[in-house]
Amino acid sequence: MTGLYSPPPKTGSGSAQAAMTGPYSPPPQTGSGSAQAAMTAMVAAPLLDVRDLALQFHTRDGVATVLNGVSYHLDPAEVLAVLGESGSGKSVTAHAIMGILDTPPARITGGEILYQGQDLLRMPESARRRFRGREIGMIFQDALSALNPVFSVGFQIAEAVRLGEGTSRADARKRAVELMDLVRIPGARQRVGEYPHQFSGGMRQRIMIAMALAQRPKVLIADEPTTALDVTVQAQIMDLLAELRRDLGMAMILITHDLGVVADVADRIVVMYAGRIVEQADVYQLYRTPGHPYTRGLLASVPRLNGKGAPLATIPGLPPSLTKIPTGCPFHPRCPYARDVCRSTVPPRVPLGIGRYSACHFAREVADGRRG
Amino acid sequence: MVAAAEPLIRVENLVKHFGTTGGGTGRGRSRHGRAGRHPGAIRAVDGVSFELYRGETLGVVGESGCGKSTLAKLLMLAERPTAGRAYLEGRDMLKMSGAELRRLRRRVQMVMQDPYTSLNPRMTVGDIVGEPYEIHPDAAPRGDRRRLVQQLLEYVGLNPEHINRYPHQFSGGQRQRVGIARALALRPEVIICDEPVSALDVSIQAQVINLLERLQAEFGLSYIFIAHDLSVVRHISDRVAVMYLGKFVEVGTEAQIYARPTHPYTQALLSAVPVPDPDARAWRDIIRLEGDVPSPADPPSGCRFRTRCWRPRERCATEEPPLAMRAADPHPSACHFAELRHGASRW
Numbered sequence: 001m002t003g004l005y006s007p008p009p010k011t012g013s014g015s016a017q018a019a020m021t022g023p024y025s026p027p028p029q030t031g032s033g034s035a036q037a038a039m040t041a042m043v044a045a046p047l048l049d050v051r052d053l054a055l056q057f058h059t060r061d062g063v064a065t066v067l068n069g070v071s072y073h074l075d076p077a078e079v080l081a082v083l084g085e086s087g088s089g090k091s092v093t094a095h096a097i098m099g100i101l102d103t104p105p106a107r108i109t110g111g112e113i114l115y116q117g118q119d120l121l122r123m124p125e126s127a128r129r130r131f132r133g134r135e136i137g138m139i140f141q142d143a144l145s146a147l148n149p150v151f152s153v154g155f156q157i158a159e160a161v162r163l164g165e166g167t168s169r170a171d172a173r174k175r176a177v178e179l180m181d182l183v184r185i186p187g188a189r190q191r192v193g194e195y196p197h198q199f200s201g202g203m204r205q206r207i208m209i210a211m212a213l214a215q216r217p218k219v220l221i222a223d224e225p226t227t228a229l230d231v232t233v234q235a236q237i238m239d240l241l242a243e244l245r246r247d248l249g250m251a252m253i254l255i256t257h258d259l260g261v262v263a264d265v266a267d268r269i270v271v272m273y274a275g276r277i278v279e280q281a282d283v284y285q286l287y288r289t290p291g292h293p294y295t296r297g298l299l300a301s302v303p304r305l306n307g308k309g310a311p312l313a314t315i316p317g318l319p320p321s322l323t324k325i326p327t328g329c330p331f332h333p334r335c336p337y338a339r340d341v342c343r344s345t346v347p348p349r350v351p352l353g354i355g356r357y358s359a360c361h362f363a364r365e366v367a368d369g370r371r372g
Numbered sequence: 373m374v375a376a377a378e379p380l381i382r383v384e385n386l387v388k389h390f391g392t393t394g395g396g397t398g399r400g401r402s403r404h405g406r407a408g409r410h411p412g413a414i415r416a417v418d419g420v421s422f423e424l425y426r427g428e429t430l431g432v433v434g435e436s437g438c439g440k441s442t443l444a445k446l447l448m449l450a451e452r453p454t455a456g457r458a459y460l461e462g463r464d465m466l467k468m469s470g471a472e473l474r475r476l477r478r479r480v481q482m483v484m485q486d487p488y489t490s491l492n493p494r495m496t497v498g499d500i501v502g503e504p505y506e507i508h509p510d511a512a513p514r515g516d517r518r519r520l521v522q523q524l525l526e527y528v529g530l531n532p533e534h535i536n537r538y539p540h541q542f543s544g545g546q547r548q549r550v551g552i553a554r555a556l557a558l559r560p561e562v563i564i565c566d567e568p569v570s571a572l573d574v575s576i577q578a579q580v581i582n583l584l585e586r587l588q589a590e591f592g593l594s595y596i597f598i599a600h601d602l603s604v605v606r607h608i609s610d611r612v613a614v615m616y617l618g619k620f621v622e623v624g625t626e627a628q629i630y631a632r633p634t635h636p637y638t639q640a641l642l643s644a645v646p647v648p649d650p651d652a653r654a655w656r657d658i659i660r661l662e663g664d665v666p667s668p669a670d671p672p673s674g675c676r677f678r679t680r681c682w683r684p685r686e687r688c689a690t691e692e693p694p695l696a697m698r699a700a701d702p703h704p705s706a707c708h709f710a711e712l713r714h715g716a717s718r719w
Contacts, residue, residue, distance in 0.1 A: 085573035200664040230435035232661045235644040257574060260646025283650045301578035302648050303607035312578035318543050
């Protein structure tokens with residue numbers, strides 16, 4: 001059965017492993033390891049720890065460097081937001097964690113993904129399968145295309161349940177109804193036999209959530225879970241996710257471009273730009289004193305509900321093509337702070353407090369609110 | 373807002389019903405997938421009236437399926453209304469034909485949502501932006517067209533030397549600029565923008581919004597700006613109409629709608645918009661609407677919003693509230709019990 005729980009793994013870690021037996025050059029991220037290590041040492045062992053992940057896409061236009069030394073960790077029961085615009089690599093990182101990358105064109109060229117200390121990337125697919133769904137569940141933006149139109153939702157949820165071991169068909173069916181109740185689909189018992197097209201967008205996303213929760217994962221990755229939904233329905237789904245997370249004690253990675261949604265639910269944020277993490281901070285710090293010019297630009301360019309205001313601040317130019325990432329800091333062509341050093345040298349992670357850094361040569365100036 | 377005495381566009385009681393068997397686009401059916409159970413027409417637009425003045429921006433906000441895009445198509449005369457009137461400077465747009473209709477089409481242009489599908493991939497940007505001149509040859513002499521197209525590209529912030537490039541060579545934001553240049557080619561007075569920035573990333577969205585505002589100031593354009601993003605609409609609009617199930621439920625100036633809304637739907641919509649400030653967690657008071665929007669083929673009796681309303685009363689089920697001035701605040705609101713929400717000005 002395809003398209004049931006999540007896009008099926010095309011080849012998974014097998015080829016990723018093969019890729020990594022080749023010459024592995026560490027990404028040119030100066031001092032990254034030590035800063036990260038110091039920070040993660042502050043807290044208990046993270047549940048999930050992505051370390052220096054590097055990934056390329058082989059395209060007709062050449063090799064695209066999609067991830068270039070991405071590191072972040074997730075602690076038990078926290079909400080980590082991964083914020084970024086299209087092409088920043090935020091979803092690809094999640095797909096790498098789940099082991100659902102299309103390989104080719106994707107090729108992991110370095111790094112590790114530790115789940116409770118075990119490297120998912122160096123595991124045979126058979127072992128990895130036990131993590132997918134049972135330890136880490138995922139929901140996607142477009143629930144309609146992630147659900148199979150020709151099977152009832154009850155069947156699809158039950159199948160997600162049966163991926164775990166030793167559940168009979170009848171029990172799985174019963175559990176499907178329970179899960180539909182859990183995600184507050186009204187009349188679950190009556191609607192368990194209906195098909196995806198008979199549900200509204202918000203209800204379909206609830207069905208996706210039910211499937212992701214079928215095996216009680218410890219981590220839920222939500223990739224733009226409300227982007228396709230209207231604002232009143234978005235509020236319903238975000239409420240549901242917050243409640244479930246609290247009740248079930250899950251940790252969550254929320255992938256989004258929406259600065260409003262992030263401000264609402266995240267504990268911690270990493271900001272991605274052109275395949276790198278440019279800033280990591282606590283949610284309050286990030287909105288009060290952004291430490292990277294890109295974060296600062298993003299916050300300034302959002303129209304606010306509480307006033308009409310002057311023309312919006314903009315970030316000039318466009319994100320770079322991933323086949324031609326600028327030298328030095330990838331953000332320098334659009335950055336008001338850029339100086340010569342930015343063109344020549346990849347910025348180190350400048351610590352700005354406990355658990356907080358900005359990958360900018362002028363991080364302290366930016367965080368202090370000085371103009372570029 | 374430059375409120376001239378006579379409105380540029382006046383719309384009276386515009387209605388568009390799509391039949392559920394044959395006819396229409398059938399679009400309203402698939403969304404809820406329940407049309408089969410509700411015989412009767414999809415009432416996409418069900419009695420909308422408004423005025424648009426020269427140089428102003430009228431924002432139209434609403435959730436998917438509320439009829440806002442159908443309204444755009446009616447105004448573009450791309451769909452024939454089931455009933456109602458629409459006037460351009462007092463002349464009935466729906467009765468125009470021949471030369472007069474062609475002149476009308478030059479005055480009202482459109483920018484669409486999806487810059488990836490609204491540009492023909494086989495045409496160069498120059499051909500796309502210049503195509504309006506092929507359709508309206510009298511708008512510009514043939515010899516001038518290339519120069520005009522280059523000028524248009526410059527207006528919208530694109531490199532005029534890229535006139536021979538194809539859409540795929542541009543980013544999403546740049547493609548939207550191409551769409552805007554095309555809309556400007558005939559020097560229209562009104563541009564209908566249907567979700568013009570919702571497909572764009574935040575940093576690019578701000579660039580396009582600023583561009584639209586600059587062009588409006590430069591050319592004295594009027595915009596009808598249709599979007600679901602309430603923050604974007606507030607930023608660009610002088611007046612705002614809130615639409616629900618085919619009807620306007622509240623209309624007012626940007627300040628009236630956002631700071632002093634009286635309709636429970638507007639209040640709920642505004643309360644649900646995520647605020648890009650974590651400190652807002654302390655004071656936000658979200659009104660949680662239950663359930664989904666009912667099918668436009670079978671709207672509820674009385675007030676259409678009553679099935680999701682957070683303060684419904686008996687009268688709402690029997691009597692449809694007209695869009696009329698209310699005591700709570702001097703702007704039209706379609707609620708029998710229109711009232712300001714205490715503390716609501718905080719968003």
